Amino acid sequence: MGADPTGIVVGLGLPAEAATEWLDDLTDGFRDECDLVGASVVGGDITRCDLVVIGVTALGDLGGRAPVTRSGARPGDAVAVAGRLGHAAAGLALLDGGLSEPAELIDAHRRPRPPYARGPEAAALGATSMLDVSDGLLQDLGHLAKAGGIGIVLAPENFAVPAPLEEAARLLGADPLEWVLTGGDDHALAATFPEDVRLPSGWTVVGRVTEGEGVQVRGRKLEHGGWDHFRK
Template sequence: MTIGDLGEFGLIAGITQRLTSGPSVALGPGDDAAVVNAPDGRVVATTDLLVEGRHFRLDWSGPYDIGRKAAAQNLADVVAMGARPTALLVGFGAPAHTAVEWAQTLADGLRDECDLVGASVAGGDVVRAGSVVLAITALGDLGGRRPLTRSGARPGDVVAVRGRLGYAAAGLAQLLAGGACDPELVDAHRRPRPPYEAGTEAAEHGATALLDVSDGLVQDLGHIAAASGVRIELDGAALPVPARLGPDGRHHVLTGGEDHAFAGTFPQATRLPDGWRAIGRVAEGTGVLVDGAEYGRGGWDHFPDKNG
C-alpha cells in the first residue's frame, strides 16, 4: 500500500500510533498544536531541512536511518546550547507512490533517536511532494542554566572536541567513489551518533562556548572565532585522525561535519571532562589557523560554487 492509497489522515494516524510521548509533552499529536512543558520558562528552538538527493539518497540510506539522521542533527543543535531536548515537530513531504511501510519505518527512526535523550515527536504535518523532504523543529529546556553560545570564547581558552570527526565524510567519499566501502564509515554517513551527553558535560565544566560540528570543524570553529572576536589556533598533531579514514583523513577531520561531534572552548585552568580532547587554543586575532596557517576552503555550504 502507498501513502496515496492510505490518504493524509490515514497516514497521520498510522504514524502517530508508532510514537511515544515523554513527560516533557503535555499534549501530543491529535490537535491543532502540541503543548510542550517548559519548566525553565525559556525554550531552546532550532529547525533544519533535509531534502532527498541533497542530504540523503534513497539508494544509500533506508528510511530508518534517514529518520535517525534527521532527528540526530536537530537534537545535537539543542544539546550544543547546553539544553536538554524535549520535543520534535516534523514536517514530512513525499510522493504519493511512497510505500506506507517506508513512511512508518522513517517514523520509527525519528522515535528511537528521540528516545536516546528522552525527547518525543510531539506533532507535525504531512504533504504530497515531488521528492522526500523533512522539516524538523527541535525544542529543548535549559534547566535553569545559561545557554552555551558561540560568543563566549576568550584568549587563553583551550579548544576541545567530543565525538568522532571525519567518519561520515570518509564514508560519503567511499560511496561516491563506488568501490569497496568500510561498513563503519558508511554507517557513520547514514546515521550519525552524536555524544549527547556533551552539552551537560560542557556546561558543568565551565565551557565558554560550544557548538555542534555540522558543517566542518574549521568552518564551524570559524563561527566561534567571529562571534567571540578571537582567533582559534588548531594543533594538527592533536587532531584525532584514525588510519581507517584513509589518505584524506586529515581533510575529512577538518572539513567533514555530519558526525555531529561537539567543539567548545574551556578556561585554561579547567580540567576537561572525560571523553573531551584538547586540539588547540584561543588567541587574540581573527579566523582559524591550523599549525599557524589558514587551511583554505573547506566545510559545507549549500551553494555548490562555494564548496571545497
C-alpha cells in the first residue's frame, strides 16, 4: 500500500518436539529479511500446537500519505510491473521435472526477492492502485480490474523473457510467457499510474487501463490465469 516497512509481529505454533536448530534457522531468516528494509521483529506470541503454524503481520509507516489500494485505477492509466515474474513458477516446474538447472530459477522458487523499495516509490510517483503479484499476474491484475470497475489490456511484447526462462522452457517444452503471466510466488509488484507519469528504471509498462472489465491479452478476455486457493 506504499508504506515504508517498520517491523513484523510473528505468531508461532509449534509441537513440543520441534528441533532447536530449525527454530534458529527460522529466526535467522526473519532477521535477515527484516534487515533488507531496516525493520525488525517487534513482538508476537508462541503456543503449543500439533502442527507448525506461522502467522506474520507486517507493519509500515505511510508518512502521512493515503494508502494505495486496489481500487483507484482509471481508464488511460499505465499498467506497470516491478520485480521478477515467472522465475518461481519456472523453478517449481524444473524441480517437478527432476532438473536442477538453471539454478537461479530453483533459488527463485525457494526464496523470493520482493522489490520492497518499489512500493513506497510507486506511492510517491502517484500510483492510482497497486498490489503484490503472489498468485500470478493475470489473476492479481484481475483483482485490480474488479476493485476499480475497469478493464486492463496487456501487451505481451512488452514483457522481457530473460535467458534462464528461455532455457527452462526449452528443457521442459514450455512457453516461458505463460510462466510470466500466470506464475505466482515471485512477489513482484503491479501498479497503475497516470499516463503522464515518467517511471524510473525498475518499472516496466506492460499494458493500459481501459473502460470495461477483466484482463485481456491479445484481444482475449481471461477469467483465470494463476493460483486461486478456493477455485473448484
